[in-house]
Amino acid sequence: MSIKAGVVGATGYAGAELVRLLLAHPQAEIAGISSVSFEGKALSEVYPSYQGLCDLVCENQSALAEKCDVVFACLPHGLSENLAKECHDLGKVFIDLGADFRLRAEEEYEEWYGAGFKDKALHGEAVYGLPELYRNEIKGKKLIANPGCYPTSAALGLWPALKQGLIQPQGLVIDSKSGVTGAGRGLSQTTHFPDCNEAFSPYKVAAHRHTPEIEQTLSDAAGTPVKLTFVPHLLPVNRGIVSTMYARLCPGVLEEQLRDAYQAAYGHEPFVRVLPKGETANLRNVKFTNLCDISLHMDERTGTLVVASTIDNMVKGAAGQAVQNMNLAFGLSETEGLQLVPPAF
Amino acid sequence: MSIKAGVVGATGYAGAELVRLLLAHPQAEIAGISSVSFEGKALSEVYPSYQGLCDLVCENQSALAEKCDVVFACLPHGLSENLAKECHDLGKVFIDLGADFRLRAEEEYEEWYGAGFKDKALHGEAVYGLPELYRNEIKGKKLIANPGCYPTSAALGLWPALKQGLIQPQGLVIDSKSGVTGAGRGLSQTTHFPDCNEAFSPYKVAAHRHTPEIEQTLSDAAGTPVKLTFVPHLLPVNRGIVSTMYARLCPGVLEEQLRDAYQAAYGHEPFVRVLPKGETANLRNVKFTNLCDISLHMDERTGTLVVASTIDNMVKGAAGQAVQNMNLAFGLSETEGLQLVPPAF
Amino acid sequence: MSIKAGVVGATGYAGAELVRLLLAHPQAEIAGISSVSFEGKALSEVYPSYQGLCDLVCENQSALAEKCDVVFACLPHGLSENLAKECHDLGKVFIDLGADFRLRAEEEYEEWYGAGFKDKALHGEAVYGLPELYRNEIKGKKLIANPGCYPTSAALGLWPALKQGLIQPQGLVIDSKSGVTGAGRGLSQTTHFPDCNEAFSPYKVAAHRHTPEIEQTLSDAAGTPVKLTFVPHLLPVNRGIVSTMYARLCPGVLEEQLRDAYQAAYGHEPFVRVLPKGETANLRNVKFTNLCDISLHMDERTGTLVVASTIDNMVKGAAGQAVQNMNLAFGLSETEGLQLVPPAF
Amino acid sequence: MSIKAGVVGATGYAGAELVRLLLAHPQAEIAGISSVSFEGKALSEVYPSYQGLCDLVCENQSALAEKCDVVFACLPHGLSENLAKECHDLGKVFIDLGADFRLRAEEEYEEWYGAGFKDKALHGEAVYGLPELYRNEIKGKKLIANPGCYPTSAALGLWPALKQGLIQPQGLVIDSKSGVTGAGRGLSQTTHFPDCNEAFSPYKVAAHRHTPEIEQTLSDAAGTPVKLTFVPHLLPVNRGIVSTMYARLCPGVLEEQLRDAYQAAYGHEPFVRVLPKGETANLRNVKFTNLCDISLHMDERTGTLVVASTIDNMVKGAAGQAVQNMNLAFGLSETEGLQLVPPAF
Numbered sequence A, B, C, D: 001m002s003i004k005a006g007v008v009g010a011t012g013y014a015g016a017e018l019v020r021l022l023l024a025h026p027q028a029e030i031a032g033i034s035s036v037s038f039e040g041k042a043l044s045e046v047y048p049s050y051q052g053l054c055d056l057v058c059e060n061q062s063a064l065a066e067k068c069d070v071v072f073a074c075l076p077h078g079l080s081e082n083l084a085k086e087c088h089d090l091g092k093v094f095i096d097l098g099a100d101f102r103l104r105a106e107e108e109y110e111e112w113y114g115a116g117f118k119d120k121a122l123h124g125e126a127v128y129g130l131p132e133l134y135r136n137e138i139k140g141k142k143l144i145a146n147p148g149c150y151p152t153s154a155a156l157g158l159w160p161a162l163k164q165g166l167i168q169p170q171g172l173v174i175d176s177k178s179g180v181t182g183a184g185r186g187l188s189q190t191t192h193f194p195d196c197n198e199a200f201s202p203y204k205v206a207a208h209r210h211t212p213e214i215e216q217t218l219s220d221a222a223g224t225p226v227k228l229t230f231v232p233h234l235l236p237v238n239r240g241i242v243s244t245m246y247a248r249l250c251p252g253v254l255e256e257q258l259r260d261a262y263q264a265a266y267g268h269e270p271f272v273r274v275l276p277k278g279e280t281a282n283l284r285n286v287k288f289t290n291l292c293d294i295s296l297h298m299d300e301r302t303g304t305l306v307v308a309s310t311i312d313n314m315v316k317g318a319a320g321q322a323v324q325n326m327n328l329a330f331g332l333s334e335t336e337g338l339q340l341v342p343p344a345f
Helices: A013-023 A081-090 A106-113 A120-124 A131-138 A149-163 A210-222 A255-266 A315-329 B013-023 B081-090 B106-113 B120-124 B131-138 B149-163 B210-222 B255-266 B315-329 C013-023 C081-090 C106-113 C120-124 C131-138 C149-163 C210-222 C255-266 C315-329 D013-023 D081-090 D106-113 D120-124 D131-138 D149-163 D210-222 D255-266 D315-329
Strands: A003-008 A028-034 A070-073 A093-096 A126-128 A143-145 A173-178 A229-234 A241-248 A272-274 A292-299 A304-311 B003-008 B028-034 B070-073 B093-096 B126-128 B143-145 B173-178 B229-234 B241-248 B272-274 B292-299 B304-311 C003-008 C028-034 C070-073 C093-096 C126-128 C143-145 C173-178 C229-234 C241-248 C272-274 C292-299 C304-311 D003-008 D028-034 D070-073 D093-096 D126-128 D143-145 D173-178 D229-234 D241-248 D272-274 D292-299 D304-311
Touching: A003 A013, A013 A028, A013 A315, A070 A081, A070 A315, A081 A093, A081 A120, A081 A143, A093 A315, A106 A210, A120 A126, A126 A131, A131 A149, A131 A210, A131 A315, A149 A173, A149 A210, A149 A229, A149 A241, A149 A255, A149 A292, A149 A304, A149 A315, A173 B173, A173 B241, A210 A229, A229 B241, A229 B304, A241 B173, A241 B229, A255 A272, A255 A292, A304 A315, A304 B229, B003 B013, B013 B028, B013 B315, B070 B081, B070 B315, B081 B093, B081 B120, B081 B143, B093 B315, B106 B210, B120 B126, B126 B131, B131 B149, B131 B210, B131 B315, B149 B173, B149 B210, B149 B229, B149 B241, B149 B255, B149 B292, B149 B304, B149 B315, B210 B229, B255 B272, B255 B292, B304 B315, C003 C013, C013 C028, C013 C315, C070 C081, C070 C315, C081 C093, C081 C120, C081 C143, C093 C315, C106 C210, C120 C126, C126 C131, C131 C149, C131 C210, C131 C315, C149 C173, C149 C210, C149 C229, C149 C241, C149 C255, C149 C292, C149 C304, C149 C315, C173 D173, C173 D241, C210 C229, C229 D241, C229 D304, C241 D173, C241 D229, C255 C272, C255 C292, C304 C315, C304 D229, D003 D013, D013 D028, D013 D315, D070 D081, D070 D315, D081 D093, D081 D120, D081 D143, D093 D315, D106 D210, D120 D126, D126 D131, D131 D149, D131 D210, D131 D315, D149 D173, D149 D210, D149 D229, D149 D241, D149 D255, D149 D292, D149 D304, D149 D315, D210 D229, D255 D272, D255 D292, D304 D315
Parallel strands: A003 A028, A003 A070, A070 A093, A093 A143, A126 A143, A173 A229, A272 A292, B003 B028, B003 B070, B070 B093, B093 B143, B126 B143, B173 B229, B272 B292, C003 C028, C003 C070, C070 C093, C093 C143, C126 C143, C173 C229, C272 C292, D003 D028, D003 D070, D070 D093, D093 D143, D126 D143, D173 D229, D272 D292
Antiparallel strands: A173 A241, A241 A304, A292 A304, B173 B241, B241 B304, B292 B304, C173 C241, C241 C304, C292 C304, D173 D241, D241 D304, D292 D304
């Protein structure tokens, strides 16, 4: 089988990384790429690392859907809905790496993104594509909302403990640190090298748009509405997210129970590694792969569970997870094209 | 006045930074430096940046105290007590940059450092040298325990809110990130460039020795014993600590009250800047200075106060604060030798 | 076909990278790994990024050769000869990532490494494994000296111009900059993060052991003995080498001739990209791949050719080239297992 | 004495650094700052590190000259001439950190900057402000062209050898590497963190505008016109330049002669350190100071002299040298305000 894939917004960071992964996918081929800013230019002119390896030229997005089996949209929020509708009507699989279809509740979307759903029926057909947590719902779906990077790291890290009732669903704190690619290819003073290098700070404290997305998933886990405090930080590295998370343990919970819960949830997952006691999650160990490493730490002095969860924001947090969703949607092995060993250095 | 200062352990990072600050101090001169590992070598052989500017030779520590008015000890924990005693008996000021005299409760010291106090009377004369919080106690003291780097950033950040009863003293979370100089000059795999660069992870989760020191100070602020969760992370930068801290707000507390409390506490402090609303503490803005920047963030959705506090771990977190303590001990202006403008880049 | 490969010295950087590449090679499998320092330990204990993906345990090297078709030696210089002899006697392919067999002239080896050849006959069977330049000599050989990292970047960059007589063979200057993995996994003050980060300097100026290796290859190109000045620098990045090279143009040489010479030499090479006029070689564009990017620049004001050549020191400069040599030795396509697209960021 | 200084273009990197140095200068005070882009804003709004320490507001440049004794211009080339004229007519000292007055030959300026001199008489009054080489010419001058960063490192590094006839003036190669602040505060894809971090490449190969400036100074040294090859590289650090330079030794020159020449030239200079044999210049050792470190290396195999020269591009390469020139112009000690010890880490 060779799935024909189209990448809309291929010159952004998520799009470019997706192209890189699809080039190495044994059962997919890139049927076309598009970009508003670089139409008519080769991707390798924008990213010289691709020279001679992917010299595909950015087309206009309009013709793309027709010749593809699956369309990946790497667009700023608000721009995916129309394309999703078009793909839906053509019967194509649509995987949205943006935020348009991630939130189920329109009022949440309105509160955080300042606009409503244009086509409510279409939203009803979307599924949240975090395979480890929603695999059964994803299968057979054609409209997949690929999760945000922070939400992926956070949700995978806290889900088993919440699901098994081992931690309290209120008072959760998520302190995340992301590499600079998370801010995208667009220029800004914040991401200017001398401003960013040898620097570190939180940003959008308790005000980041990924907050309701994390809460949605963790509410599913807890079976009760969850409100939490989420604080992202900008880390002077290219790739990778570490989320350090704090939860109050339910009375009497033992470390063994916790480890069992995570083992049960992820023991068979190819992309989640629950680290042995004594190790801590380090973004170095997952870079350039679709892996999520999770380390568990009991603070018995204060009755607190500390979970550290790390992913590559561009892979498991974006392009890799999108490929995983494509694999699921087309009935392939989920690891197809994603069996990557993280470099040791 | 020219204070004669001696630096014991001058070739470690804290010692070397202290030498640098003392060289520029208008009312102090370096009477001698010592080092076990580099006895007989010039400091500039160990740190070539000092060549021609400080070619002092490391002596044996034994003769140092006698010719100095103040001795700074930059030693691994457990090695300061004897020297402190010697200085005490000679009537010299002793400023310990190590951990030996920081904890008032011997049982805490035993629990975290695995050894008791050798000379309890001597410990009774020590004062914890965080000037902004304990200025009156420090004045006139001759045995000063210079605070740890993490504790300085954490205590300054939470003190006013706790002191004024605006946050609850239980359930505090301190998520700190430190540059690599915090790990010292000694070699380790963790601080080997390719292991450390483009990497990030927590370490000693809820098990770092600075925990009881932070708790001691915050218990003073709260007027009740505080237990908290402290998680440090290794940040791939040379210098600087950011502590992001989470506390439950007491019912009904308004942002204005909070800002007033911090203003009252720090409005006249030369080294603490409470940032205007909308700004976030960034270690870039305090590097190479004795400053502490604090930003306050209310998460009204969850009733959480987020405080971000940043210092240069080598200056306000070590050598700079030691000089500040020296200034206090000798009745100088606290800012003498410390009026440094942080480079913009 | 499944080639059984053994990696001796697997816990060093070159060895670990080689394991990573071999794990993804469709026609090779790792029959065993060894390490003196970590015998009995899993590779994933040393490099946690490999956890669950390569948990091979380091054996004693003695049993390795017998069960392998090819043995890769990643050892300090001086330690490969005995193992090479053993493999030779067993009829195995031996690929040495160290320096023992790179120099053909024993007196050169003596001058730079301070020791002679133990088994001269064995040295006579060795071939220098830089496939783009010595492909025909490598085919069918069983004892392959994998080139050094600097020599690979330098030789590929200057070969065509020298071979075609477009530049003068005397007065060559090679100014190279290497990422820190080039210094290996062993700890040193130079590679301690705070010493190395935000720092830059040359080292072993005109005294690096790769000098005679570069000269040997370029003498082959020039058909006359070449002596040159080689100065390496330590670059605060993990991976990658850029060699900027300076040569006097022969009178009357036109840029077109130069570009033609490089095109003729490398136009069909899968791993060498001669960049279009106006672009400059950047290590970012070859990282994590076996590629070498070369940019050519004529300084007509001074009659100087400037060539910039970049590789990933761990891949084309070590493990990737070793796999390329294995492919050649076993008659596989040279790109097998090495068709890697460099990440754009 | 308190010199009243004005900084035009204070929000660029050179301007901001200059403000920082002037704030600590014991005999100068900042009378005003200006900025086209940020008129009406405080400098500390642009650079929050200055908050509370320098909250000067950017004025319009027009009123500045009148109230100052010295005006520093930190402007893009082509914008200084008018202001210089105004200061000249008012009898003020004018120190230009831009390129307008650096080249004595108008045809050189035309060739490299694409425009002629507007006021030739004014150019006749300018002096090139590299104090170690042109001290006597600078004294008493009121129009000082502050040298470029690369030219400062290069000229200091090669001057004594050329001046004493120890190296040949033709065939010089200057391979320089600069931190990213050298590219200024303006945003560009090249200086976007993910493009710049973990990357390295040459740029403007043999085509950088600092070339004729270096040639002008080295021609003065050699007493004959010098043409050379200059290749800059972008280094992923914030600050610092290392220039590695290659020259053919004149026949029979001994290392001792070389060292003597450098000792004679710089032995009494407060800002130049000729490193002992065996050490190599590292930008780490001069950062945040006005120092230039020079290391000398003889390659006897090829008759080549290698000189490595390093400065902080923002201090000795811009703002610090400008202060040094101000000190000279006003008859102060040259080291006033510049006695800075470089941090060891």
